[in-house]
Amino acid sequence: MSNADVTEQQIRQGKSLVVAVDGPSGSGKSSVSKAVATRLGLAFLDTGAMYRSVAWHCLNGRISFADAAAVEAAARTVKMAQSMDPGTEMFTINGINVTAAIREPKISEAVSAVATNLGARAELIRRQQALIAEHGRRIVVEGRDITTVVAPDAEARLILTASEEARLRRRGLQLGGTQSAEQLAEQVLARDAKDSTVVDFQRAADGVYTVDSSDLDFDATVDAVIAVVRRAVNAGPPV
Numbered sequence: 001m002s003n004a005d006v007t008e009q010q011i012r013q014g015k016s017l018v019v020a021v022d023g024p025s026g027s028g029k030s031s032v033s034k035a036v037a038t039r040l041g042l043a044f045l046d047t048g049a050m051y052r053s054v055a056w057h058c059l060n061g062r063i064s065f066a067d068a069a070a071v072e073a074a075a076r077t078v079k080m081a082q083s084m085d086p087g088t089e090m091f092t093i094n095g096i097n098v099t100a101a102i103r104e105p106k107i108s109e110a111v112s113a114v115a116t117n118l119g120a121r122a123e124l125i126r127r128q129q130a131l132i133a134e135h136g137r138r139i140v141v142e143g144r145d146i147t148t149v150v151a152p153d154a155e156a157r158l159i160l161t162a163s164e165e166a167r168l169r170r171r172g173l174q175l176g177g178t179q180s181a182e183q184l185a186e187q188v189l190a191r192d193a194k195d196s197t198v199v200d201f202q203r204a205a206d207g208v209y210t211v212d213s214s215d216l217d218f219d220a221t222v223d224a225v226i227a228v229v230r231r232a233v234n235a236g237p238p239v
C-alpha cells in the first residue's frame, strides 16, 4: 500500500489515532490542530491552555510565581475542565469560565513561570495523559512536549514550525494590531526562550516529522499536516 492509499475516510473510521503536534509559539499549532481534528473526526486537546489556566489561577489568587511549591500545589488542586470538541472553545478553572482571559497578553507574559515549574509540569502531563486515554486515543494533542513526553507512542508525531518573522506577524494580526513589536517579541520569542530551558520543541526527535508553514497559507498547512498523518499511519509503528 502506498502512502496515498490511506484515505481521510479510513482514518475517520479507524481505531487508535493520537496525532501529537509540538512547535514554537505562533507557529499555528492550536488553530491548525483544531482544523485537522475537525477534518479527521478526532477530539482536540490544547495543552498550552492548561498551563495558561494555572497561570491565570495563580495571578487571580495572588499566588507568587516565585513560590514553586505553591504553584505546584495550585496545579495539583485546581479543578480544570475544557471542551475537547474542536468546534467549541471553552476552559473553566474551579468553575470559572476563563476561555478569553487565558489568551490575554498578561497571561502570555507570565505563563512560562508555570511551564518551567517541574512539579506543575509533572501534574499537567499526568492530567493530559489521562485525557488522551479517556478519549479512546482518538485525538489531536498540541503543545511543546507531546511528541517526546506526553505521547511519545502517538501514531503520528510532528513539529509545526514557521520563521520568526511569520510567527510574529501572525500573532500581531491575531491580537488585532494592539501590541507593539517589543510586546510581541516578549510574548513570542522571549517566551520560547524561557520555555526551551525545560523542553525542546524546536528540533524534531527521531521519527518526528516537520511541517514548516512559513510559506504556506492556513489551508495549505492543514493539508500538509493531514498528509503527514496519512504517511505516518501508512508507515505504522517503527520496527
Ligand SMILES: Nc1ncnc2c1ncn2[C@@H]1O[C@H](COP(=O)(O)OP(=O)(O)OP(=O)(O)O)[C@@H](O)[C@H]1O
Residues within 6 Å of the ligand: 023, 024, 025, 026, 027, 028, 029, 030, 031, 032, 048, 170, 171, 173, 174, 213, 216, 217, 218, 219, 221
Ligand atoms: N499557515 C498559516 N498562515 C497564516 N496564518 C496562520 C497559519 N497558521 C496559523 N495561522 C494564524 O496564526 C495565528 C497563530 O496561530 P495559533 O494561535 O494557532 O499558534 P500557536 O502555535 O498555537 O501559538 P501559541 O503556542 O503561542 O499559542 C492564528 O491567528 C492563526 O489563525
Ligand SMILES: Nc1ccn([C@H]2C[C@H](O)[C@@H](COP(=O)(O)O)O2)c(=O)n1
Residues within 6 Å of the ligand: 025, 047, 048, 049, 051, 052, 111, 112, 115, 142, 143, 144, 145, 146, 191, 195, 199
Ligand atoms: N505541552 C506544553 C504546552 C504548553 N507549554 C507552555 C509553554 C507556553 O509558554 C505556555 C502556553 O502555551 P500556548 O498556549 O502558547 O501554546 O505553556 C508547555 O510547556 N508544554
